[in-house]
Amino acid sequence: GAGVSQSPRYKVAKRGQDVALRCDPISGHVSLFWYQQALGQGPEFLTYFQNEAQLDKSGLPSDRFFAERPEGSVSTLKIQRTQQEDSAVYLCASSLGQGNQPQHFGDGTRLSIL
Amino acid sequence: AQSVTQLDSQVPVFEEAPVELRCNYSSSVSVYLFWYVQYPNQGLQLLLKYLSGSTLVKGINGFEAEFNKSQTSFHLRKPSVHISDTAEYFCAFGSARQLTFGSGTQLTVLP
Structure with missing residues (x-):
């Protein structure tokens, strides 16, 4: 389809393991965003890319979280040494540009840390 | 700093009745506002901007x-709701590099 695609849809990991979450944005979208959505809460901003440049990572909760978009298209969010509080839905969004351009969201990856 | 407040966490309403979901924001810069809807186990879909x-x-x-x-x-309204409108609704404030979301309002449409 033409929408934002995220994989896997569900991920279960043991505490201490590393995980990698993938996002395929809409073709031609310059901007890419990652959000974290805890149960019963609104999404919270993690990081923002414009093409391959990570322009804002102020929302990453710790240095265990790392995101990349090496070729300005697909992005990967990596979480090292996972902890139980990392359990959440991770949403990826893309847009044509910044500011007033609406963001288009994927269906998210539900991460459960045991 | 900007913030978004959704005043009601849950709104039950009967089918075909009108509904209003409330949203207030605070910002000192140019305002871009959005409403998104989220169905269970899905991402967010843009309703309006x-x-x-x-x-x-x-x-x-x-x-x-x-x-x-x-x-x-930036309150959201619909004059007559349907069962299919049952979902979580999020108000969001847009700045140059991110969206700031409210905590959401669960709209439940009752038959």
Whole structure:
């Protein structure tokens, strides 16, 4: 389809393991965003890319979280040494540009840390 | 700093009744406001957006919202709801690099 695609849809990991979450944005979208959505809460901003440049990572909760978009298209969010509080839905969004351009969201990856 | 407040966490309403979901924002910069809907186990779908111009904004599925600068509000309305409108609704404020979301309002439409 033409929408934002995220994989896997569900991920279960043991505490201490590393995980990698993938996002395929809409073709031609310059901007890419990652959000974290805890149960019963609104999404919270993690990081923002414009093409391959990570322009804002102020929302990453710790240095265990790392995101990349090496070729300005697909992005990967990596979480090292996972902890139980990392359990959440991770949403990826893309847009044509910044500011007033609406963001288009994927269906998210539900991460459960045991 | 900007913030978004959704005043009601849950709104039950009967089918075919009107509904209003409330949203207030605080910001010292230019305002871009959005309403998104989230169905279970899905991502967020854009309902409507306010960027500039007319303060009454019409969106998909019969929803509309009115931007009120003096009251710093952006309430979402629908004159007659359907069972299929049952979902979580999020108000969001857009800046250059991110969206700031409210905590969401669960709309439940009862038969």
